[in-house]
Amino acid sequence: MTPTQVQARFTSEEARWQAVQNRDRQADGHFVYAVKTTGVYCRPSSSARLPQRKNVVFFDTAQQAEAAGYRASRRARADRTAAADERAELVARACRHIESAQTPPSLDELAAQANMSPFHFHRVFKAETGLTPKAYASAWRARKLRDELGSSVSSITDAIYTAGFNSNSRFYEASEQLLGMRAGEYRAGGQGAVIRFAIGQCSLGAILVAQSHRGICAIMLGDDPDALLRDLQDQFARAQLVGGDAAFERLVAQVIGFVETPSVGLNLPLDVRGTAFQERVWQALRDVPAGTTVSYGQIAERIGAPTAVRAVAQACGANRIAVAIPCHRVVRRDGDISGYRWGVERKRQLLERESTTQP
Numbered sequence: 578m579t580p581t582q583v584q585a586r587f588t589s590e591e592a593r594w595q596a597v598q599n600r601d602r603q604a605d606g607h608f609v610y611a612v613k614t615t616g617v618y619c620r621p622s623s624s625a626r627l628p629q630r631k632n633v634v635f636f637d638t639a640q641q642a643e644a645a646g647y648r649a650s651r652r653a654r655a656d657r658t659a660a661a662d663e664r665a666e667l668v669a670r671a672c673r674h675i676e677s678a679q680t681p682p683s684l685d686e687l688a689a690q691a692n693m694s695p696f697h698f699h700r701v702f703k704a705e706t707g708l709t710p711k712a713y714a715s716a717w718r719a720r721k722l723r724d725e726l727g728s729s730v731s732s733i734t735d736a737i738y739t740a741g742f743n744s745n746s747r748f749y750e751a752s753e754q755l756l757g758m759r760a761g762e763y764r765a766g767g768q769g770a771v772i773r774f775a776i777g778q779c780s781l782g783a784i785l786v787a788q789s790h791r792g793i794c795a796i797m798l799g800d801d802p803d804a805l806l807r808d809l810q811d812q813f814a815r816a817q818l819v820g821g822d823a824a825f826e827r828l829v830a831q832v833i834g835f836v837e838t839p840s841v842g843l844n845l846p847l848d849v850r851g852t853a854f855q856e857r858v859w860q861a862l863r864d865v866p867a868g869t870t871v872s873y874g875q876i877a878e879r880i881g882a883p884t885a886v887r888a889v890a891q892a893c894g895a896n897r898i899a900v901a902i903p904c905h906r907v908v909r910r911d912g913d914i915s916g917y918r919w920g921v922e923r924k925r926q927l928l929e930r931e932s933t934t935q936p
Contacts, residue, residue, distance in 0.1 A: 593635050596621045606697050610635050611642050617650035618642040625650060667691045668705040671698075672713065681714035704884055708854050716852040774809060775821035776802045779833045781923050785809060786821075786829045792846030796832060796899045798919035812897075836900055839867045839931045843901055851895065854885075858892035865906045867931045872910045894918055900927070 587593055587607040596604035604621035611618035612628045618639065619625050636642040639649065671687050687710055688698035702710050772794065774787040785805040787795040795812070797805045810818065821829065828845070835843040849856055857880045864879075865871055871879075873889045882888070893904040896918065905924045909915050917924035 590635055593621070594630060594633065597633070598627065600624065603694075606700065608635050608637055609639050609642050611645070611647040615650075616647055618647045619650050623650070664701050664705060667693075668702050671702060671710070672706070675710065675714050676717055681711070684710055704882065706854075706882070706885065706888075708882075712853040716854065770816040771819055772809070772816050773819045773821045773825050774806075775825055775829045776805060777829050777833060779836050781836060781919075781926060784829075784833060784836070786832050788821075788825070788828070789848045791848035793832075793898060793901060794848040794850070795897045796901055797897065798899050798923055832900070836927075837930075839927075845901065847898060847901060849898070849902070851892070854882075854888060855892040855895055858889050859896060859898075859902045859904075862893070862896075862902050862904055862906065865903060867903070867906075870906050870908045870912070870928065873907055874910055876907060890915075906931075 587596060587604050593604070593608055593610065595601075597610050600622045602622040607621075609618045609620055611634050613632045613634060614628070618636065634645075636645065636647075643649075671691060674682060674687065674690065684695050684699060687702075688695040691698050691701075693701065699709065702708075702713070706713055708716065770789065772787050772789050774785060774795075776783060776785045778784065781798055782800050783798070783802040783805055785795065785797040785799075785802070785808075786793065787809055795809060797808060799805050831845070832843065835841055849859060851859065858876060861876050861879045873886045873893070874883070877883050877886045877889045880889075889907075893907055894916070896902050896904045899905075899919055905917060905927045907915075914921055914925055914928070
């Protein structure tokens with residue numbers, strides 16, 4: 578049965594009610610039913626006593642049921658905990674399969690291994706990891722490629738096939754997107770890549786701005802200018818780091834002006850390098866208006882991965898482009914200011930500055 582056929586099975590209320598009567602496990606994940614007289618909702622296969630049909634209303638998701646004022650029954654809560662553990666184990670098993678496979682397995686293959694329909698497996702996998710199975714496989718392959726190219730014993734050709742590419746041509750079509758530069762440059766630790774940089778001072782301390790041929794690749798804040806430069810050197814140990822000229826100094830001044838007065842905005846091309854998941858998080862951060870804050874959970878919701886709160890926090894910590902990718906606008910659910918790569922006090926000052934400079 579195709580994903581479309583599976584989904585279509587449970588679109589009508591008649592089919593949903595039949596699934597509830599049959600306690601059909603295949604319907605789990607496609608909808609929930611709520612009972613007007615008790616104010617609770619259950620999944621279709623729940624062993625709870627069947628209500629009268631006239632008291633039943635259907636929702637596509639548990640979130641929709643809760644938004645309508647229903648709460649999970651005790652049995653649903655227990656089922657949800659057990660189901661969550663089972664889903665996590667199934668997805669972890671699928672991840673291990675993806676990581677150990679010579680070539681990326683198909684969605685149908687992964688779904689069959691999990692004893693799910695492709696449609697349901699795709700949705701469960703994305704909810705658990707924040708990525709589709711295909712994007713996870715691509716991110717894993719990119720990680721393997723970087724590890725292999727960083728090895729002193731692997732040639733580029735060996736790295737290509739070890740990372741799961743079937744041909745050189747397919748690899749070179751995707752290599753610059755995966756690595757941020759040509760494979761030979763990455764293999765040489767950035768040798769041949771030119772990165773212009775300059776270090777200045779702003780009200781938050783030292784600031785380093787670096788630019789590749791694609792755009793701004795780093796904005797770093799700190800107390801020690803030398804430490805910032807060492808951090809940049811660590812990223813590309815053999816890249817050609819070039820001190821910025823007068824034109825580049827003007828770009829740095831533009832960045833500093835944005836730090837001091839966020840309302841002026843910052844419209845610069847960015848060289849964003851991360852996993853597929855990180856880049857989704859960073860794009861969501863760029864959509865957060867100055868003067869406002871969001872929680873890690875809200876960002877997870879916005880990228881369609883509500884359970885990936887910890888992964889969102891890790892992506893914020895991996896961000897190298899301060900201010901332009903405003904991870905400082907992410908706070909805890911209760912509004913408290915949490916960790917920040919460049920110091921909690923700088924995060925506090927940035928938020929205060931934005932809140933007072935907005936019209």
